[in-house]
Amino acid sequence: MSYSAPPETVSFHGLLFDMDGTIIDSTAAVVKHWHTIGAEIGVDPKVILETSHGRRSIDVLKILRPDKANWEYVRNMEGLLPKLYGKDAVEIPGARALLDSLIAANAPWAIVTSGTLPLVTGWLDVLKLPHPEYLVTAESVKNGKPDPACYQLGRDKLQLGSGAEKDVLVLEDSPAGIIAGKAAGCKVIGLVTSHTLEQVVAAEPDWVVRDLESVNMVSCEGGQVTLQISDALVAAAVPK
Structure with a gap:
C-alpha cells in the first residue's frame, strides 16, 4: 500500500469534521x-x-x-x-489552512465530535483555531459514534438532511467515526493520525490520507465546495 493516488477533484454540499485526530492531535x-x-x-x-x-x-x-x-x-x-x-496538543497538518479557506469562501462546515462542549471550545481557544458556526458535541445526541446520529444531526444543522442528492463529506480518524459517517450517508475521508493504516482501511472510508495536507479547497460556488484530494492511498487498496 502506498499514498500515491493521483489528485482527484470532488464536490460536496458541506463538510463535517471530527475534532481530535482530525483537526488537532491531543x-x-x-x-x-x-x-x-x-x-x-x-x-x-x-x-x-x-x-x-x-x-x-x-x-x-x-x-x-x-x-x-x-x-x-x-x-x-x-x-x-x-x-x-x-x-x-498540536494541530493536524493542513487543518488550519483548510478551515481558513472554507471560512474565507463562506463554505458550509461543522464540527461533529465525541468531546463535550467545554472540551471542544477549550481546545479551539488554546490553539487559536476558528470556532464553527455549527457544532455537534457529545451532549447533542443520545448515542455516540459509531452510531450515525451525530453525523445525521450535523447534516441537519447544515440543512442538508439525509437525502442522497446532497453529498456531504466527513473527515475522520477513528474507525468508530468512519463507520458513523458512512452510516449517515456521507462520503468519508479517513486520516491515519491516531490508528493504524489497517484499522482505518478496515472501517471502509472512501479515501485514506495521512493528514489534511492532502485535502485542499479548489472553489466554493453554486452551493458546492470543490476539493482536491491528493496523495491518497491507492484506490485499489481501499475497499468501497
Missing part, C-alpha cells in the same frame, strides 16, 4: 489526563485508553465506572483537559 494530553482521572476513580488508565479514542467519555464510563457516567462529571473532567495540558 493524544499526549489525553494520555496524561486519563492517567490522572484513572487514579482518581480507581480504573486502570490503560483499560480506559484502549477503548476511549473516538468514543464519548460518558460511554466509556458507563462501562468502567457507571456512577461517574453523568454529564456534570464528564463536562467538568473534560473541561480541565485543555487548561491543564494545553501545551501538549
Whole structure:
C-alpha cells in the first residue's frame, strides 16, 4: 500500500469534521489526563485508553465506572483537559489552512465530535483555531459514534438532511467515526493520525490520507465546495 493516488477533484454540499485526530492531535494530553482521572476513580488508565479514542467519555464510563457516567462529571473532567495540558496538543497538518479557506469562501462546515462542549471550545481557544458556526458535541445526541446520529444531526444543522442528492463529506480518524459517517450517508475521508493504516482501511472510508495536507479547497460556488484530494492511498487498496 502506498499514498500515491493521483489528485482527484470532488464536490460536496458541506463538510463535517471530527475534532481530535482530525483537526488537532491531543493524544499526549489525553494520555496524561486519563492517567490522572484513572487514579482518581480507581480504573486502570490503560483499560480506559484502549477503548476511549473516538468514543464519548460518558460511554466509556458507563462501562468502567457507571456512577461517574453523568454529564456534570464528564463536562467538568473534560473541561480541565485543555487548561491543564494545553501545551501538549498540536494541530493536524493542513487543518488550519483548510478551515481558513472554507471560512474565507463562506463554505458550509461543522464540527461533529465525541468531546463535550467545554472540551471542544477549550481546545479551539488554546490553539487559536476558528470556532464553527455549527457544532455537534457529545451532549447533542443520545448515542455516540459509531452510531450515525451525530453525523445525521450535523447534516441537519447544515440543512442538508439525509437525502442522497446532497453529498456531504466527513473527515475522520477513528474507525468508530468512519463507520458513523458512512452510516449517515456521507462520503468519508479517513486520516491515519491516531490508528493504524489497517484499522482505518478496515472501517471502509472512501479515501485514506495521512493528514489534511492532502485535502485542499479548489472553489466554493453554486452551493458546492470543490476539493482536491491528493496523495491518497491507492484506490485499489481501499475497499468501497
